[in-house]
Amino acid sequence: MNELKMFCLAIDDNLEDTIKSLSYIPVGLGSGKFSENWLRDNSGNNISEKNKFYGEYTFHYWLWKNHLDNIPDDIWIGFCAYRRFWSKNFLKPNKIIDFRNEILKSAHEKWENYDVILGDKMYLDQIKWIKVLKYGKVSLMRNPKVIFKKNRNIRFHFDMFHGNGNLDKAINLLPHKDREDFRNFTIYNNSYNQGNMFITKSKNIMKEYYKNVFEWLEKCEEIFGFNLEGYGKTRIYGFLAERFLPYWFNKYTKVLEWPVLFHDIKKNNIK
Numbered sequence: 001m002n003e004l005k006m007f008c009l010a011i012d013d014n015l016e017d018t019i020k021s022l023s024y025i026p027v028g029l030g031s032g033k034f035s036e037n038w039l040r041d042n043s044g045n046n047i048s049e050k051n052k053f054y055g056e057y058t059f060h061y062w063l064w065k066n067h068l069d070n071i072p073d074d075i076w077i078g079f080c081a082y083r084r085f086w087s088k089n090f091l092k093p094n095k096i097i098d099f100r101n102e103i104l105k106s107a108h109e110k111w112e113n114y115d116v117i118l119g120d121k122m123y124l125d126q127i128k129w130i131k132v133l134k135y136g137k138v139s140l141m142r143n144p145k146v147i148f149k150k151n152r153n154i155r156f157h158f159d160m161f162h163g164n165g166n167l168d169k170a171i172n173l174l175p176h177k178d179r180e181d182f183r184n185f186t187i188y189n190n191s192y193n194q195g196n197m198f199i200t201k202s203k204n205i206m207k208e209y210y211k212n213v214f215e216w217l218e219k220c221e222e223i224f225g226f227n228l229e230g231y232g233k234t235r236i237y238g239f240l241a242e243r244f245l246p247y248w249f250n251k252y253t254k255v256l257e258w259p260v261l262f263h264d265i266k267k268n269n270i271k
Contacts (some may be wrong), residue, residue: 055238057213
């Protein structure tokens with residue numbers, strides 16, 4: 001079955017017509033005003049008041065608690081955002097020429113034997129030295145080996161932008177079945193699947209993932225709280241989830257990586 005239900009997350013009500021023209025479902029995040037045609041995260045059982053800290057995960061929580069069981073079985077469910085879209089083809093184009101014709105509209109035949117589709121990896125060894133010197137001095141002292149690009153792992157990158165040692169503090173709160181495996185994932189990998197994006201046709205997999213990630217993030221609140229300053233620390237819960245997502249899906253499901261295209265529909269008129 002190649003039916004695809006794609007939720008497109010955005011922060012601007014003006015993008016409604018554009019998102020609908022792509023046959024995607026518009027999801028409005030944040031406290032801005034949106035028309036009644038948007039799905040929101042602030043009804044029923046919700047944590048919408050945490051959106052500033054959780055980012056797109058307040059919608060994932062709402063979907064899990066209020067709407068997931070209303071979606072028919074055996075269709076693919078996916079997530080994209082107004083700046084990140086799934087490529088229609090397995091091979092990423094060198095340049096986006098015809099945006100509408102290059103983004104995903106239905107499930108691909110290559111997905112048949114996989115549980116979950118994840119976005120292609122973002123590599124952290126490409127961090128420019130100027131950023132390392134600006135944000136990573138303490139992280140560099142903690143792990144001098146990162147002077148070499150090959151040693152700039154997930155943990156170093158997180159320490160740089162989201163607080164030194166915060167990732168390890170959060171990992172310590174995971175259950176034993178994931179604690180050391182995820183820690184090793186952050187130490188031995190210099191890339192991760194980007195964007196908090198995934199596609200799956202298993203609602204059971206989604207429910208199990210949501211149960212695990214939200215139980216963990218709730219425990220993390222006891223350490224980090226909400227009196228946070230700066231984008232990198234204010235959104236720490238979303239950034240923690242972004243690293244946990246590829247670890248969890250790769251450990252517990254059969255994953256296929258798929259290209260993600262960068263195209264900001266807020267800046268690039270595609271009507």
